Amino acid sequence: MMIRCHWHLDSGSECVLCSQNSLETSDHLFLDCPFAKCCWDFCRISWQSGNSMSDIFMKAKNDFEGPNFLEVAICAAWNIWKERNGFIFEGKRPSFTSWKVKFLGDLQLTCYRLKKEKVTRLKFWFPGLI
Template identity: 40%
Template sequence: RHWNVTNDFTCVLCHSGTWEDWQHLFFGCQFSQRIWNYLHIQWFAGVDLKQIISDTQRSFGHPFFVEVVAISCWHIWKERNRCVFEGIRPSFRSWRRDFIEDISLLQHKFKPPWVGPSSFG
């Protein structure tokens, strides 16, 4: 399949030399942090993951938190895999385009003023 697979387990999204585990990939990575800043989601520190999610959801203040986080993480994972398997450089612009495309499929669930291109555009 001509996949570009190596034995290097460091993060391919931020090139910080940090070991790529799920916590770094989705929350600690500079690439991911840019995404959370863009979405106005501030992850609270803590030991208990359930409490971290609960506190972050409360601060987000909108009813579609789970959908936004799930779609965001999915597209972070896809950017990572494009880089690892296809050699395509990670791009915030690419992540944003794909995120907006997928989140727009859920607009029927959103109430005004969260409907429309200005919600995440």
């Protein structure tokens, strides 16, 4: 993604979240990267191939059995992005544990804007929420 922005970083243009030496593209970073797949598995969101990102998104949403798909997917993707940026800009080693803590924290904040019954279902889906 940095190549497209014409940024040249010391870390190169490979994904910093995995050891596959894959070019960092949005598809790789958020869908194909083993680190991202681990995060999506935790959320129980499955991304299948499709003709467009819209198709991929709608298929994942329809297959998701938990509550609040959009909130969960946004918090997960945002925290994948933060793990990536933590390495690039602060030298912090990416870890699933770090991602999980940040993800659950952001999801907890999201609960303040949801109706009580949705929060109850979300807390059942993610027992780590307070």
